[in-house]
Amino acid sequence: LTVLGLESSCDDTAAAVVRVDGTGEAEILSSVVFGQAELHSAFGGVVPEIAARAHAEKLDICVEEALKRADLRLSGVDAIAVTAGPGLIGGVLSGVMCAKGLAAGAGLPLVGVNHLAGHALTPRLTDRVEYPYLMLLVSGGHCQLLIVRGAQDFSRLGGTIDDAPGEAFDKVARLLGLPQPGGPSVEREAAKGDVGRFRFPRPLLDRPGCDMSFSGLKTAVLRARDQIVADKGGLTRADRADLCAGFQAAVADVLAEKTRRALAVYAEEAGAVPVLAVAGGVAANAAIRGKLETVSAEFETKFVAPPLRLCTDNAAMIAYAGAELFAAGIRDDMTLAARPRWPLDGASPAMLGSGK
Ligand code: ATP
Ligand code: FE
Numbered sequence: 001l002t003v004l005g006l007e008s009s010c011d012d013t014a015a016a017v018v019r020v021d022g023t024g025e026a027e028i029l030s031s032v033v034f035g036q037a038e039l040h041s042a043f044g045g046v047v048p049e050i051a052a053r054a055h056a057e058k059l060d061i062c063v064e065e066a067l068k069r070a071d072l073r074l075s076g077v078d079a080i081a082v083t084a085g086p087g088l089i090g091g092v093l094s095g096v097m098c099a100k101g102l103a104a105g106a107g108l109p110l111v112g113v114n115h116l117a118g119h120a121l122t123p124r125l126t127d128r129v130e131y132p133y134l135m136l137l138v139s140g141g142h143c144q145l146l147i148v149r150g151a152q153d154f155s156r157l158g159g160t161i162d163d164a165p166g167e168a169f170d171k172v173a174r175l176l177g178l179p180q181p182g183g184p185s186v187e188r189e190a191a192k193g194d195v196g197r198f199r200f201p202r203p204l205l206d207r208p209g210c211d212m213s214f215s216g217l218k219t220a221v222l223r224a225r226d227q228i229v230a231d232k233g234g235l236t237r238a239d240r241a242d243l244c245a246g247f248q249a250a251v252a253d254v255l256a257e258k259t260r261r262a263l264a265v266y267a268e269e270a271g272a273v274p275v276l277a278v279a280g281g282v283a284a285n286a287a288i289r290g291k292l293e294t295v296s297a298e299f300e301t302k303f304v305a306p307p308l309r310l311c312t313d314n315a316a317m318i319a320y321a322g323a324e325l326f327a328a329g330i331r332d333d334m335t336l337a338a339r340p341r342w343p344l345d346g347a348s349p350a351m352l353g354s355g356k
Helices: 037-042 048-070 089-106 115-127 163-176 180-191 215-232 237-270 286-298 317-328
Strands: 002-007 012-020 026-035 078-086 112-113 134-137 143-150 151-160 273-278
Touching: 002 048, 002 089, 002 317, 012 048, 012 317, 026 048, 026 115, 026 317, 037 163, 048 089, 078 089, 078 115, 078 317, 089 112, 112 115, 112 317, 115 134, 115 143, 115 273, 115 317, 134 237, 143 215, 143 237, 163 180, 163 215, 163 237, 180 237, 180 286, 215 237, 237 286, 273 286
Parallel strands: 002 078, 078 112, 134 273
Antiparallel strands: 002 012, 012 026, 134 143, 143 151
16 A cells, blocks of 8 residues: 655645555655745744745645655555645645645545644554554644544543643743754753753643643743843853753653653553653654653653654655555545644543543
């Protein structure tokens, strides 16, 4: 089963070809990602209008390149998978329109994929992880703890009630005058900093359940920065590094503790502890990965973290998720709609413990 996948829900335009054999073994034949970072850098964030236009311009080229690298023509593909949401409506629409055009033109079946499902299924693509498993999805726009039971079967144990961690990294970078995307630049600074100098809050750790909050943390960094500026007239490199180290440690602690709780909840319900897998751009952070590995070791679970290029937005994950859905008999047609909001699952109350 060979699937062409398209992704255009945020600021990366991507196309990929993935082949899955009868045993479930997946091979990425090609994966092309055109980032738009330089288009948005002057604005300090993704501008939806600019993103949509760039996706519309780049999708065809991306598809062509993905097919070329896979050494295939469209006729060699069995199905077309496309991110149908959630995301910026203009970008998602561009992808869905492009996929419909290709599917209609080549007489191929079409499968709409939830972008978050793409992220959540990535450990199956990279490590053949069996269902069910626990997934911590931490990206620029999302933060959720999920039990993944099937390609369309997710239970959400908790998630952020405000900012996503990646967003918090990006905002903190902006506060400190560090380059975007903020994650890598904050991590680089944090490595040089004194983690003990600033003790930032660990929001919601005092409350039961798996929900998280990161916007107050960002505000705490802002206050600390303003205090230093008021006292000394400006920030030194050491101040900046110490602020980054304190912030990163707080994010890592919150993610680790909430993941620990999710593992405990699930272990109790299922009588066994599943694999712990991560996905999303923030999973690239070595300090956060380290903490999660520790938590995973406490529960004697296997820890799976896909390679970075498959943690951030890409189309291989969409092609792979599309292949699983296709194999399960799922098809879309020309009525496939772009869904800017598309939750994987509502909170499942039974799993939330004593609530929030
Ligand atoms: P979504 O997938 O939710 O739509 P997105 O496409 O913005 O959002 P990703 O591409 O998965 O998310 O990840 C990008 C985010 O990951 C950015 O916010 C970036 O700052 C963050 N990030 C990348 N590398 C690191 C790192 N080393 N440490 C922390 N955060 C990081
Ligand atoms: Fe994403």
